[in-house]
Amino acid sequence: MKAIRKIIQIDEERCDGCGQCVLACAEGAIEIIDGKAKLVSEVYCDGLGACIGECPQDALHIIEREAEEFDPEAVEAFLESRKQDSGTSPVVSFPQASGCPSTQVHVFSRPDAPAAQAPQGKAASALSHWPVQIRLVPPNAPFLNNAHLLVAGDCVPVAYPSFHQEFLQGRTAMIGCPKFDNPKEYVDKFAEIFERNRLQSVTVVSMEVPCCSALLNIVVKAMEKAQARIPLEEVVVSTRGDILERRTVAA
Known part of the structure; x- marks a missing residue:
């Protein structure tokens, strides 16, 4: 009426x-x-x-x-x-870390065409949202639900030249460094994300250095904590920018 x-x-x-x-x-x-x-x-x-x-x-x-x-x-x-x-609680307002513009959630409209199909001489960004830092992304951010989640060490985009075309295109990105941040906080953050959102897949891209390998363990522990079963893939990148390993991890 x-x-x-x-x-x-x-x-x-x-x-x-x-x-x-x-x-x-x-x-x-x-x-x-x-x-x-x-x-x-x-x-x-x-x-x-x-x-x-x-x-x-x-x-x-x-x-x-x-x-x-x-x-x-x-x-x-x-x-x-x-x-x-x-399979989660309804989305509710999540308090931002601060009033800093870096914490404001943005969703960008991106074409479905691969990032490689940019005007000649200019590489197109495949980034579809903001923020991207693990500590700053709210677990109920609108870009997380039904997403293909990309969890990457923050050195990976620097080391791997085709990061946007091969990894970021079509995925929702969260980046961080388990060496300088608190891994326990990472586990709690991802567990809440897995509880609140239906994710299509998770891809973890880390550097070959030992500290970065903790990213996969963090994601696995978060899935266990949230009792979530999500297709999981691991990719390891060398400091020279080569892919050393790519494998499916049992969810």
Whole structure:
């Protein structure tokens, strides 16, 4: 039943697909589709505007117009269906590490064509989101669900010249260094990611140096903690930029 009421309006010209509104909407009324925030259904929007203050582009506004009435029961059913689909708790707002712009979630619209098909003389980026540092990625970031996750040592993109074309294309990236960061925090972060999101696969790309090999163990321990079974692949890169090993790891 339709009525004149308050409801969110999204200015797609201003929207940059950062995903902050998705994290702020407890009802799940907004999703990032084709790089833009979209209202999934009028019945999921309560019109209270919790998402507005999270938008850095001023693309969200509450207006009054004729719309389907807010339906709390439909919201509950929708969130429950998400939970059943992913085997996790519904997505809720995840506090950012700080007010630093490096923690703001962004989803970029990238063509499906390989990164190698860039204009002559210019290599195209295959990066589809931000942030990428393991410590900064929220476990409920919109780009994680249904993703092919790439976990890479932060030296790998420097050592391997075709990183974007061969590894990053079509994947969601998280990079870090287990030597300088806390491995236990990494395990906890990935375990929460595996619990909250349905992932298609995980590829771990590490350097041949001993400290970097801990990345695979971190991911395996996180899967065990989350009781997740996800196709897992390991790739080891030499300091000279060659692939030394590529194997499937039992999930």
